[in-house]
Amino acid sequence: MKGPKLKGKSALTRRGIYEGLLERGWEPVNAKRYATELTTKLREDAINFAKKQGYIKCP
Numbered sequence: 001m002k003g004p005k006l007k008g009k010s011a012l013t014r015r016g017i018y019e020g021l022l023e024r025g026w027e028p029v030n031a032k033r034y035a036t037e038l039t040t041k042l043r044e045d046a047i048n049f050a051k052k053q054g055y056i057k058c059p
Helices: 004-023 028-053
Strands: none
Touching: 004 028
């Protein structure tokens, strides 16, 4: 799931976070930056968790 599927899910996550921040009054530039940072962190955490659980093999 590390390939295109994870990237697609990350894009949806980033968009959801971004839209939620805009609804809370964030400036679009700041919302986009934070949503991207948070999504990147979540993606890295998910990959590391999957590796530790043996769901994906370490290269």
